[in-house]
Amino acid sequence: MTDDRLTQVLKGNASAGVLSWPAGMTADAALREARDAGWETAVLDLSGVSDKAGLMRACAVALRLPDWFGANWDALADCLSDLEWWPAQRGRLILVRNWQAYATVRPEEWGILQELFADAAARWRDSETGLVVLMALD
Structure with missing residues (x-):
């Protein structure tokens, strides 16, 4: 386990949101840590x-x-x-993988998607079931 912002969010010690990639953590480790903390992924x-x-x-x-x-x-x-369609008791984590090519080929659309994720994460930030979006780098 790492002592980074994701870990603090999963423990309930920090607000959810669109997070920078956790130092020293693989995508699989991030998913495992979220699931172990009771988050939907x-x-x-x-x-x-x-x-x-x-x-x-x-x-x-x-x-x-x-x-x-x-x-x-x-x-x-x-x-x-409106995440009623995705029930969660602790929170929700969306891990985005292999996004770099799309971001390069369709930068305007990629920007819109990032905005939608940021708006949604902000909306759910102070709820009991926060939303985290991680852009995987591995």
């Missing part, structure tokens, strides 16, 4: 995603979005601001 893998439609499909599958998800920015924002 999802892995959004953007391997091979090269456009908005692919991103929306990846989000729908990885996050297990509700049937009413409309596969657009507004619908994704709605899903992330």
